[in-house]
Amino acid sequence: MPPHPVPLGFVFRSRAKEEKAPAADKAPLTDSKQPRDPQAPKGRPTPKRSEAQTRRRSVANTSMTRKEAARRQREERRAALERQRQALASGDERYLPARDKGPVRRFARDFVDSRFNIAEWFLPMAVVILVLSMVQVPALQNTALLLWLVVIVLIVLDSLVTGFRLKKRLAERFPAENKRGAVAYALMRSLQMRRLRLPKPQVKRGERP
Template identity: 70%
Template sequence: MKPQVNTAEPRQPRDPQAPKGRPTPKRNEARGPRRTMASKPMTRKEAVKRQREARRADMARQREALASGDERYLPARDKGPVRRLARDFVDARYSVAEFFLPMAVIILVLSMLPSMQLKNISLLLWLVVILLIVIDSIGISVRLKKKIRERYPDENRRGAIAYALMRTLQMRRMRLPKPQVARGEKP
């Protein structure tokens, strides 16, 4: 005769670390409760739409960071203390390269005038402007390298000098991220 099992007694709860006593759930059944239906796209079009919206939000956040100088949301090329020092170093001083575009317009106008003397002068001005930009860029790179080595000896300095020199070619009003230091201020 078989022993009778009392079904009226409550069963002891099983240890959560050993949940056997039932068949092992399939992977999609086990994952099911963790995923919410709100985050799972219904169609491919909806997934693309969500990605596009997320990208737009990221771009808007980056635009705000470029305008305000918020380090957290800056693009990768502008992040880090070395890049910030390079930006501040360039923004704190005047450079010949930032006046290149206005000077180029003047020189082009001079070269279009009918006088041969003015054309020769404009050619000479091109040479002088380019020479001044090269000399100024060499000076900036030497001083900036020294300052970066002093302040951040262990940081990655790769590309910081080229980043600073490209920034000098932009007019101050057009620079992004916006300048955070005034002219003449120590970075």
């Protein structure tokens, strides 16, 4: 009895299933029970433990970098203050404060430092007058009051002469420069005793700036 013929469609379907089966076996298995990280954005897979550790380590490194940056800024500020202090003593223009920089301000300082200013003796004379006024002697108290008036008048006259001469010299020496505030800057410097002035005087008395 001849064998029962096998349909061709059944043979092709069986071969197709056998070829798809190994591919399905090779597909990677996903662990659907893996807990989702609460910090992970919705719709994205939970990061692996190594990735989370790397992220935490990078955050720690970032915070350390900020601390180092703050420490570096403090060191730079201290170095800038030290350079400024040395510049005030030496007259180095590069590191002077903004109010002392520039050729106009330097000339104003030299002009005041080269002269004998009555105003620079204001504090010592004020102390002497104060002591005399505290003595319970009418003659000394009257003398102290007279000295006080004389000192005030002399300082005002000396400041007016200094300001007028300095303004004229600045106009001749720096016609195109900004000279705003230079005269007031020089007069404030003249009120200080020479040894206490900052920046330190760079010219001697009587030396023409």
